[in-house]
Structures are given as C-alpha cells and as structure tokens.
Amino acid sequence: MDSKKTLTRADIANAIVSEFKVSKFNATEIIEDVLEEIAAALKEGESVKISGFGTFSVRQKKERMGRNPKTMQEAVISSRKSLTFRASPILKKIVNSKKK
Amino acid sequence: MTKSDLIMKISEIYPYMSIRNVDRVVSIVINSIVDALREDRRIELRGFGSFWVKTREAAQRRNPRTGEKVFVKARRVPFFKAGKQLKEVINGK
Numbered sequence: 001m002d003s004k005k006t007l008t009r010a011d012i013a014n015a016i017v018s019e020f021k022v023s024k025f026n027a028t029e030i031i032e033d034v035l036e037e038i039a040a041a042l043k044e045g046e047s048v049k050i051s052g053f054g055t056f057s058v059r060q061k062k063e064r065m066g067r068n069p070k071t072m073q074e075a076v077i078s079s080r081k082s083l084t085f086r087a088s089p090i091l092k093k094i095v096n097s098k099k100k
Numbered sequence: 101m102t103k104s105d106l107i108m109k110i111s112e113i114y115p116y117m118s119i120r121n122v123d124r125v126v127s128i129v130i131n132s133i134v135d136a137l138r139e140d141r142r143i144e145l146r147g148f149g150s151f152w153v154k155t156r157e158a159a160q161r162r163n164p165r166t167g168e169k170v171f172v173k174a175r176r177v178p179f180f181k182a183g184k185q186l187k188e189v190i191n192g193k
Contacts, residue, residue: 004139004140004141004142005141006141006142006143006144007132007133007136007141007142007143007144008143008144008145008146009145009146011132011136012128012129012132012133015128015132016125016128016129019124019128020121020124020125030110030114030125031129033110033113033114034106034110034125034126034129035145035147035148037101037106037109037110038101038106038148039148039186039189039190041101041105041106042186042189042190043189043190043192046101047101048101048102048106049101049102049103050102050103050106050130051102051103052130052134053130053133053134054178054180056180058190080191081190081191082182082187083149083182083186083187083190084180085151085178085179085180087177087178091134091137091178092177092178094134094137094138095137095138095140095153095176095177095178096175096176097138
C-alpha cells in the first residue's frame with residue numbers, strides 16, 4: 001500500500017519502555033491486558049468509548065442469503081455479531097491535519 | 101465502557117501501579133495509534149484488528165435532506181477492521 005512502516009505491538013511496547021522503567025516483556029503484557037479488557041467489554045455487548053479516539057460497538061447482524069462469489073453458489077450467512085469503530089470527531093480532524 | 105473504566109480495570113490487574121501511571125500507559129497505547137494514523141501509517145494489532153486511513157476523493161454531493169448540491173473536499177477517514185480472534189470472541193466462539 002505504501003512504504004511507511006506498519007505500527008505493531010512492538011512499537012507501542014517500545015514507547016512504553018522509553019517512558020517507564022519496565023522490560024519490553026512487561027510492556028507487551030500490559031498492552032495485551034488493555035486489548036483484552038476492551039475485548040471483554042465488547043464480548044458482553046458493551047460499547048467501548050475512548051474519548052478523543054472513537055467508539056467500538058457491537059452490532060447484531062441478521063441471517064441473510066449470500067453467494068459465494070467464486071462458485072456463484074447461494075448460501076445462508078448465519079446471524080452474527082460484527083464490530084464497528086466510529087472515529088471521534090477529534091480523530092477525524094487529526095488525520096486531516098497533516099499536509100501528507 | 102469508557103477510558104476511565106478501562107483504566108480502572110487495568111489497575112485491578114496491576115494493583116502496585118498508581119492510577120496515574122496506568123492512565124499514562126493506556127494513553128501511550130491510544131496515542132501511538134493516533135500518531136501513526138496521522139502519519140498515514142497502518143496499525144496492525146494481531147488478533148485484535150487493524151487501523152488505517154482511507155482517502156476520499158473530492159466530489160460533488162447532495163445534501164440528502166434539502167437536495168442542495170454541495171462540493172465535498174478530499175478528506176482522510178480513519179478505519180478499523182476487527183481481527184479474526186476478536187471476531188470470534190464477540191461471537192462467543
């Protein structure tokens with residue numbers, strides 16, 4: 001897509017290590033805990049709202065007919081929950097603030 | 101759940117850390133994502149999901165309520181897609 005490096009857990013862990021006296025292992029562990037707590041709330045159907053960032057919410061999707069685009073075969077798509085993220089107005093503004 | 105609820109949950113796991121420091125850690129996680137998006141970098145958190153920015157072209161659109169023509173400037177929009185594992189978690193698998 002572009003040449004800019006993708007940000008991963010390791011980069012976030014480095015940012016934590018540079019601010020706190022913790023090992024990279026511990027930093028990675030706390031990142032995992034943050035993500036797991038968010039997942040746990042979503043699992044309960046709760047929305048997770050991080051101010052200045054955005055809101056994660058779970059939507060219930062109904063069962064519907066779909067088609068395998070490769071084989072053109074029709075199949076029932078079972079009802080499921082989907083996760084959506086709505087960026088906060090602040091975040092939308094931030095991504096538009098840079099001259100690229 | 102709000103950011104402060106999240107901070108409280110993390111504090112329960114790390115009782116020896118001050119709430120202020122937990123807040124700083126959570127903020128570093130969020131800000132790292134925000135900063136990367138600002139730089140148009142993709143964020144990939146395996147199992148959880150990924151964030152990236154899409155560019156919307158400038159276009160002539162209509163205000164759906166009034167039918168009035170409006171010109172929408174090109175803009176950048178943040179996106180998130182849940183990872184496989186997280187999708188399974190919310191579907192109780």
